[in-house]
Amino acid sequence: MGLDKVTDKPHERLAAFLAPELADVNALIRERMSSEHAPRIPEVTAHLIEAGGKRLRPMLTLASAKACGYDGPYHIHLAATVEFIHTATLLHDDVVDESGQRRGRPTANLLWDNKSSVLVGDYLFARAFQLMTDSENMRVLRILSNAAATIAEGEVLQLTAAQDLSTTEDVYLQVVRGKTAALFSAATQVGGVLAGESEEVIQGLFDYGDALGIAFQIVDDLLDYWGTEQTGKNIGDDFRERKLTLPLIKAVAKADADERAFWQRTIAKGDQRDGDLDHAITLLTAHDTLNETRDVALEWADRSKAALNAVPDGEIKTMLADIADYVVARLR
Template sequence: MSLDSKATKPHDRLAQALADDMAAVNTLIRERMSSEHAPRIPEVTAHLIEAGGKRLRPMLTLAAARVMGYGGPYHVHLAATVEFIHTATLLHDDVVDESGQRRGRPTANLLWDNKSSVLVGDYLFARSFQLMTETGKMRVLEILANASAVIAEGEVLQLTAAQNLATTEDIYLRVIRGKTAALFSAATEVGGVIAEAGAEEVKALYDYGDALGIAFQMVDDLLDYGGSAAETGKNVGDDFRERKLTMPVIKAIAQATEEEYAFWKRVIEKGDQREGDLDHAMELMRKYGTLEATRKDAIGWTDTARAALAKLPAHPLRDMLDDLADYVVARVR
């Protein structure tokens, strides 16, 4: 989901408020992605990290720590850790998905090769764990290590669920909790932990990140059937062409007639797609109102995120996080 539009005011305000902290994060990232003996590591890493991403996840860590009154240096380490984990997963994902483009640029696996992408991703995971340990907090290590495992688990689950018509909404939620929400929730949770916030406040930060990540991915999936390439970074219908079972399709399959089910089986499970199939798929989703239902689901998750924020101390950054949650679903309201 792109955040590059005039509607990015919440994200832009957050970036401006955290500018000094983010500058420190960027400096630390550049230091730690270096390698004395393998120059390809910084080459590959820089290609992706400096490709214009919005750094939303590390900003969530910084904002969470600041909302809870943290004044030490280690929120910067944790924000860099989160960005390294995110970058590592992107490198691995592009290999798995055989992607040729990300953020409008050729992917690392295309410019170099699959081996380089996988191994540099592994290096960044290792770097992230080095950064975690420097905080001296075992709970931080536990949270981010668990998130890394959940992300990998979600990706493996997606391999088996993506083209299986038996995939349910619950399984889909488990997948997106892994591939997207796990790092969002870890990013906000560790911000609270490093600030030594109370258990209820740390839980509220976790809940905010979890719900925000789920809404974020749902909107991304929804826009695939109704957004523009400029908004989404991909062409409308790419998920359909790649035979990905996302929430609008899962809801349509659950209500399908025998004839409609046969259509979904042909285009998703068998991969036999013909001219006009995308239009027919859109017709079926409109027939059962699944795009609208998915939109309401996403709004429900942002409502959950904002309710969690309300449990935290009043703070200008808390208000920006609240606005950010609203913005995630602004284009599908």
């Protein structure tokens, strides 16, 4: 039976294709998240890692390496590295955002405390750096360590930009490139580097991951105002957390004096009242910024697929293109 018969979802088809490698990644994650002296570390880590995430980022590392013909063992280590970095950022994000739920379950900071979430996140970052050294590939180390720094930089930039009505679309893109796309592009790029591919292919893999990560985050931000129960998003979370995402940035740019006063009160000052979310969605709809944001996400998904032109043809390349379509499928 072909993989198409198993599932219609591209990331699940890719997971089925990569099943032996993913099993090795999961085994390595369980091994490296253990701690002889601090049992809370595996408790907190397991709560998040085993919560049913798609493992998209580590799959991108495995897929990019295999698409380039790599047949060594170290794509497993790098995939686990990528997942540890991602999990560490989630633990820290939930503390920063004071979140109470992640993947449909209570967050670690809610079940334990903020201190545990921050310190276990730090531990996972350290484990990630240990794992990435196993390949003994200096360029791989440089790519992943740069990505870790860029992620942190993006999160700090978001702190200052999120509630500032002067934030531009360029600054928003810089935030998104940092906090989301940097790990996508590193995950795909290191696969090509590990396989010893040409610079053209390595750049294509980087561009694919970069554009895919940007599309992914724009979709996530858009669904905060456009989502349904089926999308798994709680409508208005970003609004309540006063995050100035792309739909709002576009609306602020088109606002008249009264509308700007509304955004100043609700986002810049945080004075939110009953009915404000509904009014915000009314303004976004009136200025068509939801559809405009959708078009931007679709454009980035198309850029992601175009970047695959440099990648060797094959079943994996097709599945990577399908994932780019899937990321924005809920918007079509």
